[in-house]
Amino acid sequence: MSRLDSVSRLLAIAGACALLSACASTVHKPLSDASRNNISQLEMRVVVLQEGPIFSARPPGVAVAAGGGLIPALIDASVQKSRQESLVSKVHSVLEAVHDYDFREEYSSNLSTALQNGFPLKVGKMSVVPSSLSREAADAAIAATKNGAGLLLLISYYELEPNLSALTIRTSASLWSEGNPQKAYSNHLIFQATSGSLDLDRNTELWASENGQRLREQSLLGIRETLKMLVLDLGMKEVVEKPNSPSANTPTEKFSFYMAGLPQQLEGTLLASEPGRALVRDKTGALFSLPR
Amino acid sequence: MKYFCMVTVFLGLLPIAISPAHALDDKEVLSMEFEDTIGENGLERSGKTLARPAQDAGKDCTLAITYLEDHRKNRETAGGSTFRIEAFPNYAPLAVQSVRSGDGVKWMKSAAESLKRYGFDVQLPQSAEPAPGMLPAGIKLKLAHVWTAGFSLNSHVTIEAAFATRSGPILRRYHGFGIKTNWWNANSEYMETLNLAVAEILDSLVRDASASCKAGPKT
Numbered sequence: 001m002s003r004l005d006s007v008s009r010l011l012a013i014a015g016a017c018a019l020l021s022a023c024a025s026t027v028h029k030p031l032s033d034a035s036r037n038n039i040s041q042l043e044m045r046v047v048v049l050q051e052g053p054i055f056s057a058r059p060p061g062v063a064v065a066a067g068g069g070l071i072p073a074l075i076d077a078s079v080q081k082s083r084q085e086s087l088v089s090k091v092h093s094v095l096e097a098v099h100d101y102d103f104r105e106e107y108s109s110n111l112s113t114a115l116q117n118g119f120p121l122k123v124g125k126m127s128v129v130p131s132s133l134s135r136e137a138a139d140a141a142i143a144a145t146k147n148g149a150g151l152l153l154l155i156s157y158y159e160l161e162p163n164l165s166a167l168t169i170r171t172s173a174s175l176w177s178e179g180n181p182q183k184a185y186s187n188h189l190i191f192q193a194t195s196g197s198l199d200l201d202r203n204t205e206l207w208a209s210e211n212g213q214r215l216r217e218q219s220l221l222g223i224r225e226t227l228k229m230l231v232l233d234l235g236m237k238e239v240v241e242k243p244n245s246p247s248a249n250t251p252t253e254k255f256s257f258y259m260a261g262l263p264q265q266l267e268g269t270l271l272a273s274e275p276g277r278a279l280v281r282d283k284t285g286a287l288f289s290l291p292r
Numbered sequence: 293m294k295y296f297c298m299v300t301v302f303l304g305l306l307p308i309a310i311s312p313a314h315a316l317d318d319k320e321v322l323s324m325e326f327e328d329t330i331g332e333n334g335l336e337r338s339g340k341t342l343a344r345p346a347q348d349a350g351k352d353c354t355l356a357i358t359y360l361e362d363h364r365k366n367r368e369t370a371g372g373s374t375f376r377i378e379a380f381p382n383y384a385p386l387a388v389q390s391v392r393s394g395d396g397v398k399w400m401k402s403a404a405e406s407l408k409r410y411g412f413d414v415q416l417p418q419s420a421e422p423a424p425g426m427l428p429a430g431i432k433l434k435l436a437h438v439w440t441a442g443f444s445l446n447s448h449v450t451i452e453a454a455f456a457t458r459s460g461p462i463l464r465r466y467h468g469f470g471i472k473t474n475w476w477n478a479n480s481e482y483m484e485t486l487n488l489a490v491a492e493i494l495d496s497l498v499r500d501a502s503a504s505c506k507a508g509p510k511t
Contacts, residue, residue, distance in 0.1 A: 027382055049372045049388050051365070051437035052448060077443035077473040082336070084446060088469040089337045095467055099434070099450060102365055130369045131390040134319075155385040157374055170376075172384040188384035257381055266381050286382035 028285020031175065031185035033238045039177050040148035041124040043141075046111065047132055047155045048104050053167070053215070054159040055091045057083030058260050083162075090204050091164070097212030103158065104128045107223050114227040120235035121150070142176045150177040150184070154230070158222065162261035164203035166194045167215065169222040173230060188286040189229040193218035194258060225289035229279065232271070233287060255280055255290050266290070322370065322483045324394035326402040328491045329484060335492055345498040350412030353505035356422030357404050357415060359430040362396030363452075369393055370486065371437040371447075373477065391482045396433045400451075403490050404431060410498050427509040428456040429501065436489075438470070438482045445474045445481060449489035453497055458508035464500055468492035 057080055108128040115123050133141065133153075145151050153176075158169040168190065175185035195203045207215045250269045255278060257266040268280035268288065280288045334342045372390035376383050407414050415426065422428045435450035447470035455462040470488030474481060 027384075047388055049369070049374060049390055050439060051371060051435050054439055054441075054446075056439075056441035056444075056446060073443050074473070080442055080444050081471050081473065084441070084444065084469075084471045085336045086338045088471070092467055095448065095450075096465065099465065104366075130366045131392075132372065132388045155388055157376070157385045170384040172386060188382050190382065190384065259381055260378070264381065282382055284380075284382050286384075288381075 026285050027186070027188045028233075028281075029183055029186045030236060030238065030285075031234055035175075035177055035184040036121065036234070038148060039121055039150040042121045042150040042152055042175075043125045044111070044115075044123050044127075044152045045133075045154070046107060046126075046128040047130075047153070048107060048128060048157075049130060049132065049155075050103075050157070051130075052095060052098070052101075052103075053219075054157070055087060055094075055164070056080075056159065056162065057087045058162040087162070087200075090200055091160070093208040094160070094164070094204055094212065094215065097208040098215050101212065101216055101219070103219060103223075104130065106220055107156070110220070110223045110227060114224075114231065119231060121152075123152075139181075142181055143179050145177050146179045150175060152185075156226065158219065160207070161258050163198055163200045164195060164207060165198050165261050165263075166192050166258040167207075167218050167222065168192045168258070169219075169226055171226050171230075173233070175234075185234065187233055188284075189226050189233070189289075190286060191222040191225045191229075191289045192258060192291065193222065194256075194291055198261070198263075222289075225277070225279075229287040229289060232279070252283075253280075255288070255292065257288070257290060319392070320479050321392045321394040322479060322486070324396070324399040324402075324483075326399060326406055326490055327484070327487050328406060328494070329488060330491045330495075334495075335488075342492075342495070345410060345495055345502070347409075348411045349498050349502040350407060350410040350505070353411070353502065354413040354415060354423075354426040355404075355407060355501060356426035356428050357417055357431065358422065358428050359417055359432075360397050360400045360404060361430075361432045362400070363432045363434050364393075364396060364436060367393060367396060370482070371439045372482075373440045391438060391479065393436065396436070399490075400431050400433050403494060407494065407498060407501070410502075412498075412501065425509060427501065427505050429504075430454045434465070436486055438485050440474060440477075443474055445472050445485040446470065447482075447485040447489045449486060449493060451490070451493050451497075453500070455501060455504040456509065457504045462500065462504060464497070466493040466496050 111126055115126060141151050153174045154171050156169060156171040160167055171189040173187050173189060174183050177184045195206050197203055252267050252269055254265045254267055257264050266282060268282040270278055271281055272279040276291060278290050278292045280290055282288060334344045369390040370393040372388060374385045375387040376385050404414055432452040434452055438445060438447040449468045452465045468489035469492060470485040472485050472488060
C-alpha cells in the first residue's frame with residue numbers, strides 16, 4: 001500500500017470491515033486442478049516484515065466493547081501502553097537470548113529445501129524479503145503472470161503471545177496466475193508452539209534459557225510446518241462436494257489453541273498427525289499445526 | 293452479530309481514516325535523526341518510573357567515539373505496519389507496509405552527539421588517535437524494529453557499545469523499547485517510536501560511560 005488519502009483510506013477500512021465477516025466464514029480458496037496444470041513457472045515471494053519476534057500486550061478491547069469511537073480507542077491505547085511497558089522489562093532476557101537469530105535466513109534455507117522435495121508447483125524464483133510490495137508493483141507483478149507464470153505471495157508474522165504462553169506464526173498465502181487479479185488460491189496457515197504455562201515469569205525463563213534454544217527450535221519447526229501446510233494445500237486435488245457425500249460430514253474434533261495468551265478450543269478436522277503435533281483444518285478452511 | 297462486528301471495527305478505525313493525509317509511506321525514508329522525547333520523568337517499566345541519568349553524568353569526561361557502524365542484518369527497512377483483524381483464531385496478515393529505513397550511521401551519530409547534554413565532551417570518529425585521558429568508545433547499531441499493535445506503535449532497538457578502560461575493554465549490548473499511541477500512522481511517528489527505544493538505551497549507556505570514565509580510561 002502506498003500513501004492513502006482520506007477517502008481511499010475510508011474505503012479501505014470499509015473493505016476491511018467486509019473482510020471481518022469473511023474471517024468468520026471461509027478464508028480458503030483451493031487451487032483448481034486446471035490452474036495447477038497451467039502454472040509452469042512460479043515466482044515465490046515471502047514477506048517477513050519484522051526484525052525479531054513480536055511481543056504485544058493483550059489488547060484491552062474497550063473500543064470493541066463500546067462499539068467503537070475515538071474515546072474508547074484512546075482508552076485502549078493508554079491501557080495497552082501501560083501493559084506493554086510492563087511486558088518489555090520481562091521479554092528483555094528472551095530477546096537478548098536470540099539477538100543473533102535470523103528468522104528470514106532460516107526461512108530461506110528451509111524454503112530451498114522444501115522446493116527440492118516434492119513441491120507441487122515448479123518454482124523458478126524464490127525470495128524472502130523484509131519489504132512489502134507497493135500497490136503498483138503488486139499490480140504489475142500480477143499482470144505479468146501470463147503464459148504459465150504464477151505469483152505466490154506469503155506474508156508471515158511471528159509473535160509471542162501476551163504472556164509468552166505460545167509462539168504463533170501466522171501466514172497468509174495468495175496465488176495469482178493468468179494475469180487475473182482474482183486469486184487462484186488463498187489460505188491462512190497458522191503454526192503454534194506452547195510453553196505449557198500461563199505464568200509470564202516462568203515462560204520468560206523457558207524461552208530465554210540455554211541461549212533461547214527452545215525459541216530457536218520452535219521457530220524452525222514453525223517454518224517447516226508452515227511450508228508443510230502450504231505443500232499439502234497446493235497439492236490437494238479438487239473435490240466436487242455433493243450435499244450428502246461422506247466428505248461433507250467429515251467428523252471434527254476439538255483442539256487447544258491460544259488466542260491473546262489464553263487457551264481456547266478450536267474445532268476442526270484432523271488431516272494428519274505425528275507424535276506431539278496435529279495438522280488441522282478448521283471450518284473456514286484455514287490450516288493449523290498445533291501441539292497435542 | 294456479523295454486522296455489529298463490522299460497524300464496530302469501522303467506528304474503531306474511523307480516526308485513522310479521517311486523519312491528515314501524511315500516512316505511512318513506503319517510499320519516504322525515515323529521517324534517522326535522534327530526538328529524545330522521554331521527558332524529565334523517565335520511562336515507565338512494570339509500574340515503576342526509571343530515573344534518568346544525572347545531568348552532569350558526563351562532566352569532565354571526553355568520549356572519543358572510535359567507530360559508529362550499522363551492523364543490522366537488514367538496513368533497507370525497520371519493520372512496519374501489519375494489517376490484521378484479531379477477532380478469530382484463523383487470522384493472518386491481510387496486508388503489510390514496510391517502513392523504509394534511512395542511514396543507520398547518521399542516526400547513531402546524532403544519538404552520540406546528544407550525549408553532550410549530560411556534560412560529555414563527544415569527539416566523533418576521526419583519523420587521529422584518542423588523546424590521553426579520553427574514553428575510547430565504539431557504537432554498533434544491531435537492530436531497529438517498529439511494529440503496530442492495535443492503536444499503538446511498539447519498537448525494539450539493539451545497540452552494542454565498547455568502552456576501552458584501564459582495566460580492560462567493556463562490551464555492552466543494550467535493548468531499548470519504544471511505546472507510543474499511533475495517532476496518524478505517519479512516518480514521523482514510527483521514527484519517534486524508534487527514538488524512544490534509543491533514548492532508553494542511551495540512559496544505560498550514559499551510566500556505563502560515566503562509570504568507565506571514573507574508573508579510568510585506557511588512554
